[in-house]
Amino acid sequence: MKRGNDFAVKYGPWALVAGGSDGLGREFSMELARLGLNLVIVARRKELLLETAKVVTAAHPVQVRTITADLGDTESHALIIRETDDIDVGLLVYNAATSPIGPFLDTPIEKHAAAISTNCVGPVSLVHHFGRKMSDRGKGGIILMSSMTAFQGTPLVATYGSTKSFNLSLAESVGYELSSCGVDVMACCAGATLTPNYINSKPADRRLPSSAEMAPGKVVNEALRRLGTTRVLIPGRMNRFYGFIMTRILTRKQSISLIAKNLYRLYGKNPER
Numbered sequence: 001m002k003r004g005n006d007f008a009v010k011y012g013p014w015a016l017v018a019g020g021s022d023g024l025g026r027e028f029s030m031e032l033a034r035l036g037l038n039l040v041i042v043a044r045r046k047e048l049l050l051e052t053a054k055v056v057t058a059a060h061p062v063q064v065r066t067i068t069a070d071l072g073d074t075e076s077h078a079l080i081i082r083e084t085d086d087i088d089v090g091l092l093v094y095n096a097a098t099s100p101i102g103p104f105l106d107t108p109i110e111k112h113a114a115a116i117s118t119n120c121v122g123p124v125s126l127v128h129h130f131g132r133k134m135s136d137r138g139k140g141g142i143i144l145m146s147s148m149t150a151f152q153g154t155p156l157v158a159t160y161g162s163t164k165s166f167n168l169s170l171a172e173s174v175g176y177e178l179s180s181c182g183v184d185v186m187a188c189c190a191g192a193t194l195t196p197n198y199i200n201s202k203p204a205d206r207r208l209p210s211s212a213e214m215a216p217g218k219v220v221n222e223a224l225r226r227l228g229t230t231r232v233l234i235p236g237r238m239n240r241f242y243g244f245i246m247t248r249i250l251t252r253k254q255s256i257s258l259i260a261k262n263l264y265r266l267y268g269k270n271p272e273r
């Protein structure tokens with residue numbers, strides 16, 4: 001990772017972590033504060049948000065602002081823009097995501113729509129605003145949390161997976177456009193990561209960790225270290241190996257079947273078998 005000072009000069013003085021109070025987002029908040037960046041943390045649950053802000057400021061001498069808001073609600077984007085009007089946000093981490101799990105048709109349309117709002121409309125809105133400001137300043141960074149589900153269709157999380165493909169494409173496209181303005185954009189395509197949300201989403205009898213599952217801190221460290229060196233990151237050697245097999249060795253159809261088999265084993269009956 002760039003040494004604290006260099007990182008803060010390039011990506012400071014403020015970072016905004018959209019979805020920064022829990023799981024990977026909390027790790028981003030902690031690590032960015034350690035690197036000397038002031039923070040704006042956005043999340044819905046006020047108590048957890050305030051607790052995260054307290055832990056961060058107790059550990060590191062930085063300023064922390066909190067915004068309690070639902071990123072799936074477009075009014076929250078205007079609120080965030082207003083609340084950050086007086087500061088220079090040099091790094092945007094869009095980490096929040098809504099991930100309905102289950103057969104596509106059995107999932108209410110409102111849940112699909114909420115995933116699209118939080119995972120697609122939110123990043124477009126905030127990247128559009130902060131990307132312009134960074135471009136005007138001639139420096140900055142944007143990390144969009146994507147997933148290995150971005151690389152092919154993923155049954156049982158069809159809409160979530162599609163939103164992650166959207167973020168991958170958004171990061172690659174905007175990253176190319178902003179590269180000449182000194183702004184680094186990266187999609188972080190994480191594999192399974194042991195966050196509270198991920199652990200709780202697994203059925204109670206399948207919660208033992210498997211070898212490919214990563215600790216949130218490792219994902220965040222790799223993402224911050226690689227920002228500016230790549231536009232698409234798959235954190236973790238094991239995940240990169242799986243990614244290679246899924247995208248270079250197997251056909252798309254074979255990859256989707258393999259993923260489906262694993263997910264149906266975890267969550268329910270496979271209609272193909």
Ligand SMILES: NC(=O)c1ccc[n+]([C@@H]2O[C@H](COP(=O)([O-])OP(=O)(O)OC[C@H]3O[C@@H](n4cnc5c(N)ncnc54)[C@H](OP(=O)(O)O)[C@@H]3O)[C@@H](O)[C@H]2O)c1
Nearest residue numbers: 019021022023024043044045071096097145192193195197
């Ligand atoms: N964990 C994994 O295995 C894994 C794998 C691949 C990719 N990822 C990606 O990594 C990111 C983080 O995953 P995670 O497991 O750490 O997620 P998480 O625990 O569900 O959420 C992380 C943070 O986002 C906030 N958040 C969620 N929805 C929000 C909303 N609508 N508005 C405002 N804040 C919201 C949460 O706080 P509140 O709930 O209080 O709002 C929390 O602070 C996601 O983009 C996910 O797609 C995760």
